[in-house]
Amino acid sequence: MRRTLIALAALSILAGCAVIVVPDGEGGMHYKSAFGGDAVQGNGQNLVETRQVATLDGIDVNGPMQVEIRVGQGTSLQVEGDSNILPLLRTDASNGTLRIWVEGNVRTSNPLRVTYTTPALHQVTANGSGQMNIAGLSGGPLNLSLNGSRAVRVSGYVSQLDARLNGSGGLNASGLDSTATVARLSGSGQLALGRVNGEQLNLELHGSGSANASGNVRNMTVRLNGSGSADLAGLTSQTAELSTNGSGSISAAVTQSVVAAANGSGGVTVYGNPAQRNVSGKRVSFVQ
Structure with a gap:
């Protein structure tokens, strides 16, 4: 002790x-x-x-x-x-x-x-509560690390967004454009990832949090553990790997190939008609 x-x-x-x-x-x-x-x-x-x-x-x-x-x-x-x-x-x-x-x-x-x-901002770390507003981003990568209950709003353009959230806080990047986004949420927070147009979206949710994004990417990877939700029907990807473990739900739009797994009471909904499909679990559905 x-x-x-x-x-x-x-x-x-x-x-x-x-x-x-x-x-x-x-x-x-x-x-x-x-x-x-x-x-x-x-x-x-x-x-x-x-x-x-x-x-x-x-x-x-x-x-x-x-x-x-x-x-x-x-x-x-x-x-x-x-x-x-x-x-x-x-x-x-x-x-x-x-x-x-x-x-x-x-x-x-x-x-x-x-x-x-x-003139430039590439790294933000925030612990605690309160509001934070980041405006005027105009290129380059942005790394966000947020812990606690802080509410953060981000707007502008970045080449890549790398966001890590722990707790009950929220990231509102609905006014942000990026060419690639990597995000991980642990807890009950909320992620609004804005418009992703380009390479990829890589998203992990652990807990009861939620996430959404829009745009067009070449590849999408989404993993859920818990009761969270990922609303990505407004984000179209050529290829996607989607998996949920627990009661969480994923919705995404895919055009070419998809690997989808639903383990537990949660479900995966794929919008589109991808020719290549690798599906496991009873709660995977396709909507054309």
Whole structure:
């Protein structure tokens, strides 16, 4: 037991500042850090602060805050919140990544807001709750790693989207165009993957989450484990591998060849008339 506790403590330190959000019963929020003492009460005096920042193509956000990321000309960083809380909203740069976190315990009814403008964005890591909006993407790959209950909206164009979600959060990329997308969801979250036109869609769902996408691709691979659902009837693929284990369901449009397996009470619905079919399970159906 002692070794386990030591190991957990070490992992917490390596992970940075862990933040817990607790309603205070008075309409505000209590942001608790694993390393803080008594909470600092927000003074209600809103302050907007501009901070110096280098041009970085990655961002790592830990804690409950509203984040706006704009891909465009120039580089800037603006933070907003109670004037006595902002010193605890820490920002620094490490290995090409802008790190943002709350240090200590704070209690405030005013949300912390961060606005970051950068010429390029390729890596986003976010832990915790709150909203995040990413706009103006104009090429190159984008890697998203989201943990917790954060709601993230993404728009623009990327050559490839690589998204990993854990928890109950959501990714709304309905305003995003990509030529290839790889996505994995564990938990009860939601994925709206936008328009994929080009090479492939590779999707894995574990749990009760859901996903959807539209467009045209050469190859599609979808694997479900649990009670989730993948609505891909608006995405047409030349070839596809579709499998569900459990009570989850998949719907997809396929034109040439399909391998489909339904293991459990879930089902696979294929829209189209692919000439090559490899089917296992009783709950695979074709709709022309």
